[in-house]
Amino acid sequence: MRQRAALVLGAVAAAALIAPAGAWAHGLVGRQDLPIPRWLFAWGAAVVLVVSFVALAVLWATPRLQQVQERRLLGVPRALEVVAGGLGVAAFAVVVYAGFAGTQSATANLAPTVIYVAFWVGLPMLSLLLGDVFRAFNPWRALGRGFGWAARRIGGEGMPEPMAYPERLGRWPAAVGVFAFAWVELAYAQRDDPSTLVTLALVYAAVQLVGMSLYGVERWCDRGDAFSVYFGLFARLSPLHWRDGAVYGRPPLSGAPRLSPVPGTVALLCVMIGTTSFDGFSQGTTWSSIAPDLQSFFADLGLASDHALEAAFTVGLVGVCLAVALLYRLGVAGMHTVGEHKSTEDLSHKFAHTLVPIALAYVIAHYFSLAAYQGQALASLASDPLGDGSDVLGTASATIDYQWITATGIWYVQVGALVLGHVSGLILAHDRALAIYSRARDATRSQYWMLAVMVAFTSLGLWLLSAAAQQ
Amino acid sequence: MTALPVAHAGHWLVNLLYVLPVVVVVAMLGWQSWRDRRADASEGDERHEGV
Numbered sequence: 001m002r003q004r005a006a007l008v009l010g011a012v013a014a015a016a017l018i019a020p021a022g023a024w025a026h027g028l029v030g031r032q033d034l035p036i037p038r039w040l041f042a043w044g045a046a047v048v049l050v051v052s053f054v055a056l057a058v059l060w061a062t063p064r065l066q067q068v069q070e071r072r073l074l075g076v077p078r079a080l081e082v083v084a085g086g087l088g089v090a091a092f093a094v095v096v097y098a099g100f101a102g103t104q105s106a107t108a109n110l111a112p113t114v115i116y117v118a119f120w121v122g123l124p125m126l127s128l129l130l131g132d133v134f135r136a137f138n139p140w141r142a143l144g145r146g147f148g149w150a151a152r153r154i155g156g157e158g159m160p161e162p163m164a165y166p167e168r169l170g171r172w173p174a175a176v177g178v179f180a181f182a183w184v185e186l187a188y189a190q191r192d193d194p195s196t197l198v199t200l201a202l203v204y205a206a207v208q209l210v211g212m213s214l215y216g217v218e219r220w221c222d223r224g225d226a227f228s229v230y231f232g233l234f235a236r237l238s239p240l241h242w243r244d245g246a247v248y249g250r251p252p253l254s255g256a257p258r259l260s261p262v263p264g265t266v267a268l269l270c271v272m273i274g275t276t277s278f279d280g281f282s283q284g285t286t287w288s289s290i291a292p293d294l295q296s297f298f299a300d301l302g303l304a305s306d307h308a309l310e311a312a313f314t315v316g317l318v319g320v321c322l323a324v325a326l327l328y329r330l331g332v333a334g335m336h337t338v339g340e341h342k343s344t345e346d347l348s349h350k351f352a353h354t355l356v357p358i359a360l361a362y363v364i365a366h367y368f369s370l371a372a373y374q375g376q377a378l379a380s381l382a383s384d385p386l387g388d389g390s391d392v393l394g395t396a397s398a399t400i401d402y403q404w405i406t407a408t409g410i411w412y413v414q415v416g417a418l419v420l421g422h423v424s425g426l427i428l429a430h431d432r433a434l435a436i437y438s439r440a441r442d443a444t445r446s447q448y449w450m451l452a453v454m455v456a457f458t459s460l461g462l463w464l465l466s467a468a469a470q471q
Numbered sequence: 472m473t474a475l476p477v478a479h480a481g482h483w484l485v486n487l488l489y490v491l492p493v494v495v496v497v498a499m500l501g502w503q504s505w506r507d508r509r510a511d512a513s514e515g516d517e518r519h520e521g522v
Contacts (some may be wrong), residue, residue, distance in 0.1 A: 456493045
């Protein structure tokens with residue numbers, strides 16, 4: 001048993017050495033004026049995590065987040081939900097129209113910035129602050145509910161009930177959807193082409209409508225709609241919970257332990273962390289030295305140059321997701337050696353929610369500068385969505401202010417997000433361990449492994465942040 | 472004979488500085504695990520002798 005423990009500890013360290021984790025490709029990083037070398041931040045972060053771990057072991061003796069009472073804050077009129085859904089559909093229609101009818105320049109057309117910045121980066125941050133706002137504005141959910149309402153009006157009681165959602169599918173459709181989006185963003189050669197992007201958006205919407213018609217709108221949104229699930233996971237960390245026509249208040253993080261550990265949940269979270277990680281890794285020198293060889297390999301197999309590059313990036317994307325999954329699996333395998341020897345599979349599911357704040361930390365650290373700078377472009381793009389020189393809102397001439405936050409300020413936000421995200425992961429893991437282990441001592445010991453995993457994720461994240469800053 | 476990539480040693484050393492905290496924490500936790508197991512074993516022995 002001791003040998004196995006040593007083996008797992010060694011493997012965590014080895015994985016940390018070889019695994020390419022989070023990095024920060026899309027950020028516009030200027031000159032940073034830091035008082036200490038960047039690598040010292042990794043040491044500082046490790047100290048913070050260890051101190052947090054000790055503090056949790058000493059001060060947090062009983063589970064506090066497993067069963068939390070929510071407090072009703074205010075009611076939400078049903079009409080507001082309908083209006084929000086209508087706004088979501090209208091916004092979707094405008095983006096699709098802009099993508100087809102507007103200029104095909106990625107920076108002058110509204111569609112790419114809305115999809116890659118407002119939607120993919122802005123909504124996770126908004127979900128943390130305000131809860132699951134996407135659910136209210138989700139255009140395909142609104143359409144699905146609208147179609148359902150119309151069908152019931154026309155078909156009456158004779159409408160067939162949706163099929164039962166297959167349990168073994170779990171969140172796998174969402175995992176595939178998030179991976180597919182990341183593939184388009186990171187590997188697909190036509191990723192910046194507005195008309196291609198909105199065509200893919202329409203295809204995605206059509207798939208969602210089919211899923212909803214088969215399994216019911218709410219069930220499909222909870223499990224199959226990649227974006228609904230993705231933003232919903234981040235919303236679990238929020239102090240606000242929208243449900244049953246009201247907004248409820250709760251302690252931050254307390255929504256995460258309620259995550260049902262259905263099949264595909266761990267895979268989804270590893271994809272979320274892995275794809276963000278690869279985005280950063282692909283900007284670094286290590287990938288730059290590997291990618292040409294991989295591309296040549298696929299070109300030798302007969303692929304055209306751009307497809308060979310796509311294949312190389314696909315291999316990288318899959319590899320990083322698998323590395324993240326391996327790191328998590330090693331932590332769980334270590335936990336298995338402690339105390340009551342719970343099954344690795346069971347532990348893997350029970351601790352899956354601890355990856356949610358890490359995924360969000362990676363998103364914030366990776367994309368904060370993109371949101372901070374490119375997000376401002378939405379003011380001018382909203383006024384000139386087609387890029388044809390129009391000025392609908394009078395803000396077409398708005399420019400991006402690069403001075404409102406310095407490169408050093410961005411670095412501190414990134415480091416802060418990574419550290420906070422991993423400390424949050426430790427808190428969730430500690431609280432869950434207290435709930436499932438009968439002895440507090442075993443609960444704490446089981447978390448040695450999660451601490452090692454968290455320190456590994458943090459150091460790797462900071463390493464890649466640093467690599468991106470030096471590019 | 473293959474030349475050693477010493478020209479970029481500085482880069483590699485800086486990268487290692489990011490790995491070191493992980494190694495230190497893992498080593499620390501491994502040592503603590505070993506101590507925990509020893510304490511458990513001696514606790515078990517004492518209980519056994521008491522019986």
